[in-house]
Amino acid sequence: MNAPKDQTLSFGALISLVVGSMIGSGIFALPSAFGRTTGAVGAVIAWMIAGIGMLMLAFVFQTLSRRKPELDSGIYAYAKAGFGNYLGFVSAVGYWIGCCLADVACLVLIKATLGQFFPVFGDGTTPVAIVSASLLLWGVHVLILRGIKEAAALNTIATIAKLVPIATFIVVVVIGFRRDVFALNLWGGEPATVSSVASQVRATMLVTVFVFVGIEGASVYSRYARRREDVGLATVLGFLGVLCLLILVTMFSYGILLRPDLAALATPSMAGVMEAVVGPWGRVFVSVGLLISVLGNYLSWSLLAAEVLHSAARDRTMPIGLARENANGVPAAALWLTNLLIQLFLLVTWFAEYAFILALKMTSSMTLVPYLLVAAYGLKLAWTGETYASGESKSRRAGFVCGAIATVYAAGMLYSGGMKYLLLSALLYAPGSILFFLSRREQGHHRTFNRAELLLFAVLCVAALAALYGLVSGTLVI
Template sequence: MSEPQDRQLSRGALIALVVGSMIGAGIFTLPAAFARSTGALGALIAWAIAGSGMLMLAFVFQNLSRRKPELDAGIYAYAKAGFGNYLGFSSAFGYWIACCLADVACLILIKATLGQFWTAFGDGSTPLAILSASLIVWAVHLLVLRGVKEAAALNTIATVAKLVPIAIFVWVVIAGFNADVFALNFWGGDAGTSGSLSSVASQVRQTMLVTVFVFVGIEGASVYSRYAKDRNDVGIATVLGFLGVLCLLVLVTVFSYGILLRPDLAALATPSMAGVMEAIVGPWGRVFVSIGLLISIAGNYLSWSLLAAEVLHSAAKNDTMPKRLARENKNGVPYVALWLTNLVIQLFLLVTWFAEHAFTVALKMTSAMTLLPYLLVAAYGFKLARSGEAYAPDEPGRRRDAWVAALAALYAAAMLIAGGAKFLLLAALLYAPGSWLYFYARREQGLHVFTPAEKFVFGTLCLAASAGLYALLSGALTI
């Protein structure tokens, strides 16, 4: 069922949701994040791999929005339609937790940025930082309760505002680009001559989970497809938003290698984009980028808050989450889902007090929790193309769609493996207890909880969660 006209979103607003969701904390940390692991060549290869993989995923979202317009909950609905109730729930739950963690990463980086000017905020996980971040959580909560369309309009304004300082940064680094410095940084060795193709391959592997984080949000238009004035705009917004953000990510990363030598670049404090700007124009550059970062992350936080509540709400309306999560207020806002979302964000904020590297953990956990939903979406696209469902007989694009979906699924699976066992175990520690929401929803409807295949999936998940808990308690695994 479509939304009332006064709540519908234009193509521009959908593109802003995609861009606003993707551009946030990650882009401001890229220069140092990449320099710690690789040189310019490795960065180019990493972006080529990540960009190609995520472009395939963007095409899958675009294709599914046309082939299955009735599935208007996006990333969750595709998993349920393709692989059943429990994996559909897991996709919704995993994506929701990823949204919550992304919001936590935003809040930490806001306070870490302020910590460069006021030491009481420290690295973003001090008591004052957590208290002030909590105030932001509940202030945004009150804002979103006023209405999704109003919040989305504010998100569009924030998206435009945060693109301006990033565009100025790109222009400045291009103007200040030093080809000799870039050449020394090309292979990733300190002197520019110690690299080899084998060492570059190792460098690329170390950067891949970072690239996943900055692409999270590509599905923003798909999640909000029920609000679109024209369903065709969903796929267009996804691809256009992705391509625009990819260009910015590559420019910010690669041209920074022409400003500072790699060891100096790697040593920059968060946000490292501010350090690069300072190296070119002086101290005011750090202040300028820091202000731009605060605007950017504020908009990014709002985008994730909207997405998180919407996923819970959509899943509840489709009988995969408890029914009460589908309740809306007079403004059409899923207020119960919003309350649960912000309570979880608040809990994660308190946990950051005990984390050694809170921002890095939040960043990588966001990536790990998002990859399973991405994998299931790509697998559904492949299943649809292979079976011919929603395709005309002998339709020529069917084989192409199958290959695109297969490549997207392969990319998501490879990223899960590249992330390492630590983040898979931590993800299992969230998925396993989160399944209580699924049990509650099934019992609420008087249905059997699991099919035999789903019992196997849940049992495997519980074993992984048990291993993760044991490793955490024994000290073998740290947050």
């Protein structure tokens, strides 16, 4: 089902969806997030691993957009085409919940930023902060209901606006860079051993995943693309541009403050680094830029969350009622369910000790499963030769290499994140499967799962029960 002609998106709008989704709350928290876990050497290695892994994933998205142009909303459709109904559903619901958690991270960071100037907002989880975040949530809800194209145009404006403070920050830290400080931060104040650096890198990897989440923005909205061939190129170009910004922000911060000082900075830590170079006005400048950036990022995630839920419903993997659109062609039913879930997560932040970091890492954990399935599908096509002609051996080898590296990377990131986040993810996946039950019942299927799917669902249920027990007993802390 194609979008109405007046709702199609240009190449520039597709790039802005990728950049707008990736640049948000994460980049403004990088100095302290990296400072808490690693020194400069570990940071370089972490960015190399993440950059190569995500670049391969971007190439997989580009390849699949060309070889499977009939599959709309790629991140969900690819998993279903490659691995069946339930794994397609898992990809859709995991990505959808990850988008909702990313929106929660945005809302918490907005209020935490305001809390530096208005104490009533605190760390973003005070009663006033939660109430005001809820008002913002439903205000954006009304905006999106007016039309996808209008919301995407606003996202493009916000994307351009958010690049100004980031570019200014990079110029300032380049000028203020001190080699002696950077040298002291090389090994993070720890012994210069392989095991020490490896430990630092592992502790950092889940943070790098969060800042790359959104790379699939153009693919998710492929049905709105004016030209389908723009989807893959927009993904790769958007990724490369954002990667450069992320590396510059991280590495030059190590030349401004020592690692313990970086780790101690309040959120958003980029503001603290800026203040250390130019004085108090730097904190205000970055904070205003953050508010613009995160508002745009929040809008991007809201669009992506509703679209993937709507697409899964159109394809009958979720209840058909979620496919309902309003007069403006907006997936209204999916948007309502999305914002109700975000509202629930907002209330949960009241009980979380570090709400922003929890939302950040849970977003990474939830979206890694869909990424893994997309990468595995790209690998499967190259392995079987499906869609490859007899004279395309070189393209097939390239597709196999990209798919294999992206698959190993996504699986490695899931392992690197640790058991805690896998258990918490299962606690969301298992009850989310109710939507799958309802969809299968609507279609008159007597068996919800095949044998392999039933085993997977059983494993999710056991993991969810373990997570629930851990939360109740206090052995698992959010």
